[in-house]
Amino acid sequence: MTDRLSTDRRSWLMSRVSSKDTAPEIRVRSAAHRRGLRFRIHRRDLPGSPDLVFPKRRLAIFVHGCFWHRHPGCRKASTPKSNIAFWQKKFAQNIERDELSRRKLQSLGWQVLTIWECETKREDTLYTFLKEIEKYGN
Template sequence: MVDHISPERRSWLMSRVKGKNTTPEIRVRQLAHAMGLRFRLHRKDLPGRPDLVFPKYRLALFVHGCFWHRHPNCPKASSPKTRSQFWQSKFEKNVERDQRNIENLRALGWDAQVIWECETKDPAELSRRLESLFERKQ
């Protein structure tokens, strides 16, 4: 399959993909706040700069995009047809970095969890997921 967009245009489009304050991240933040949970955002002093940090519970949450972070068995984690070697290498590095950050956080005594982009679509399910994370901490 041929890309119908020029390489320059594709590069520009990909450069616009946000790393912080994404829609899935904001969904998690709004729900956590509504649940009465207080958190810090993107703490630079922690490995991987977790998206949400709950210091009281020593919990670090990453809200990962399914495409970029390769959510297993998720349809959103499809691979581009063009430049497949480039993308495969990029995705592997992302997954390795994610795992390393989680291991480093756990070594520092933090519980590190991932919420996937597709898990933020259903507010009721997301609420149950957050509640289960914090029930374990009580």
């Protein structure tokens, strides 16, 4: 049990390490760049270190992995069959952290948008998301 848990914990830590510059983030960044949108990435001085930040629009974007951040109703947000309690706790912590970051950003006057990993894979949802960003001015 202990070994199993530490294996899960290790893979979780590794996923955290590689959670920057993921394929979904790169898809959003390239698409935004193609539309001429100007942004900053990984502003570590902001709560939750948003994946994209549009300073003039006062807009922070999170590109969330469906599994780790629990995309509601998404089939990628499955729960592993073993160590269910471990995973449920971990997922609950992730959701809580996301919510806290969002609230802190909002209290600092930032607006927050989230795009899910599976949405970045579809041209139509990605396009709709970029249009949404543009509604926040330039």
